[in-house]
Amino acid sequence: MFDPNVLVQEQKHQALGSFPFLTGVFLDPVTGPFTLSRPVAVFKHTDTDKSVEINECTTEDIYSHNELDAHYAQLGWPARHGLPSKPGDIASPCENQSALRSDVWASRRFMVQRVSINLSPEDLRPVEPFIDAIEEALRQDTIAYQIRALQKVFATWGELIPLNMVAGASLAVTGILSDGRALPDRILPPKYLLRRPSA
Numbered sequence: 001m002f003d004p005n006v007l008v009q010e011q012k013h014q015a016l017g018s019f020p021f022l023t024g025v026f027l028d029p030v031t032g033p034f035t036l037s038r039p040v041a042v043f044k045h046t047d048t049d050k051s052v053e054i055n056e057c058t059t060e061d062i063y064s065h066n067e068l069d070a071h072y073a074q075l076g077w078p079a080r081h082g083l084p085s086k087p088g089d090i091a092s093p094c095e096n097q098s099a100l101r102s103d104v105w106a107s108r109r110f111m112v113q114r115v116s117i118n119l120s121p122e123d124l125r126p127v128e129p130f131i132d133a134i135e136e137a138l139r140q141d142t143i144a145y146q147i148r149a150l151q152k153v154f155a156t157w158g159e160l161i162p163l164n165m166v167a168g169a170s171l172a173v174t175g176i177l178s179d180g181r182a183l184p185d186r187i188l189p190p191k192y193l194l195r196r197p198s199a
Contacts, residue, residue, distance in 0.1 A: 021165060024158015027086060032071045036158045041124040052116045061183045062107040070105035074174045086159040106183050109172040119163040130157050
């Protein structure tokens with residue numbers, strides 16, 4: 001007997017499986033996050049239903065203390081201090097945060113939110129090539145070689161997979177906030193609010 005609920009669940013799972021969020025993300029210390037091309041995980045179960053339709057529009061203002069965090073906000077990511085520790089943090093803890101230019105950056109983001117996706121690590125399993133790459137790195141002779149090999153693995157496969165996200169469309173504008181002012185409730189011409197960062 002035809003069950004439309006089963007069909008809807010299958011369609012949602014197919015859409016979820018084709019969405020490119022099971023690929024790893026590499027957090028470059030200079031340019032910020034970018035998504036790599038190869039999937040690093042798959043769903044353990046085909047009946048995984050973790051998406052919820054929301055169909056909302058929202059506008060949010062985000063204030064950042066440097067250009068890199070502002071770039072994260074522009075891309076829809078939380079600031080770096082709000083992200084979980086990544087594998088490379090243990091191997092290379094000497095990222096120079098003091099070299100980042102310190103200004104008050106502002107981003108205003110308008111979002112059309114269609115679907116909310118919330119996963120847990122228990123919903124996923126790594127793909128076999130990723131497991132093979134990790135095992136090969138751990139077979140290196142010394143700890144130093146293992147760390148170096150693991151860094152290459154994470155640069156290739158990514159350092160994390162987002163588990164919570166919102167799919168839809170967004171439009172954002174980001175710049176340095178002049179005179180410590182807050183973003184206005186109404187839109188002003190750019191010359192009154194934001195100035196271009198100097199080279």
